[in-house]
Amino acid sequence: MTVAVRGERTSRAVTRMAAGPFGQAFAGRPGRVLGRVVMLAIILLWSLFPIYWALNVSFSTLSGADSTPAHYFPSPLVSASYRAVFGVGGAGNGISGQLGRSLLNSVIESGGAMILTVVIAIFAAYAFARLQFRFKRTIFASVLATLLLPAYATLIPLYRLMASLSLVNTYIAVILVYVSGFLPLAIWILYNYFNTIPRELEEAAFVDGATPVGALLRVVIPVAMPGIAAAAIIAFLMGWAQFLFPLILTTDLSTQPVTVIVAALDQQRVVPFTLLMACGAIAAAVPGVLALVLNRYIIQGVTAGSIK
């Protein structure tokens, strides 16, 4: 209840701030407006220039890309790098096969980790948010404490564990390691979201004879979909970005994700950089499009709880 009230006050404050003292001040002075436009332009340039640069190079010819001074637009604009990377015309030097397979591996590993993380986190977060039991605080605090551990604290023992189980270079090893790493954040996001849902909704279900699990499945989960989507997208993006864990847990193309392949192509120092930028653009396209389309959920997820 209190949470809902607080949320209402916050949103009211935000709406009022739009027309608030500084809003009017900005609206009234052309100098201020110009200042802010310049500021936003600098922020956008900083945020997007490297991405633009990668695309610019990837659409250039090699001679166009290594000209002095640099061309800020592709001249001429060609899609030769992408055609080569996709294996059209057979000039891809085997890159198309590597990239295609590693993209598939990335989808399987990030997707698998996302699904497992979200399913486990929903049940755990619900127990933490709604049920009373012994050691609740201890378990909850220990799970969240792992958020403050360095991500790679478990690198060596996990590698040796997977090696002893003969799981190195399998999807299972990669997914299990990802899930153990992503669970605390997913639980934190879902725990905060569940706490914003009025308990009256479930109580109505209990009156109708529902069990706690029934109420979770039929009442809470449908209402919590935005929170679940936030946890899922963030888990998928984290999985897609992983590099050091797959670098040691995967050894060949049967499981190596696209991050490991792009780094390997970069280290070879023989792939033309126009081609390399095309590979990078393709590797970044999936998370990039997800972030652009679903940014609402990402923003909500990463700010969930951090202001408490």
Added chain:
Amino acid sequence: MLPYILLSPLVVFIGALSFVPTVDTAVEAFFRISTLDPPTRFTGLGNFRALFASSAIITSWVNTAAYVVIGVVLSVVLGTVIALALKQRFRFRGVILALVILPWALPSVVEAVVWSWIYDPTFGVMNSALHSAHLIGGYHVWLGLDRWLTIGLIEIVQVWQITPLSALVILAALQSIPVELYEAARVDGAGVVQAFWRISLPMIRPALAVCTVEALVLSLNIFDQVYILNGIAPLGSSVMLQTYVTTFEDLNFGGGYALSLLMTVATAVLSMAALALLYRRPEAA
């Protein structure tokens, strides 16, 4: 019984794949483990002594301190600036917000590869742009020659990636400040700058603490950007890079465990200290 059934998958995962490995690290750090030269035996502080006899390891700790200072300061300051610029509602604000978080969403390895070509001495746009603006006389080799320049340029790549997260957290905090406070300040004759120092800054202090700790943990454990932009050379190497080299290239697992343990302790102590120093809820809202 129900709570424990709901929690059992979590407990199994975190227990087996986070807690046991962490404890394992704390134990194995005191053993001599080399797959090339068995058997494994207890060595006390031997691993640690060997580590600190290596100049490459000491260099990597000093470098990591520099990565942390640059990373924390730049990402928190830039995050605050971006959040302030996006505080008010205006047209296209949603679109700009979506574009600003893009660097955070992309894989850091791919980003580092892109930046390596921006910094490239012959093909890089950095040389070309600075030369066109007459800021440099000739093309420079940016990475791998000067230690602190290399570290600064590599950390900028990480700052570029993590700043959107700080901006979002600070923006959310700014937006939850009651507008009445600003109105009261204006009535009392406070200007925009004074309102920022007297109202905004104290009110977003918890958010700044969260951003500081996040940037601290990420920069303390910097690996991807260093691996791509510096390689395994000691010049710009970080502790995580040395951990990787010690363990998986030199196959000195005991040494790797010892470095991991030190890094875990350093991360925990420093993030707790940062929280204790910075995290203070504003008194009256």
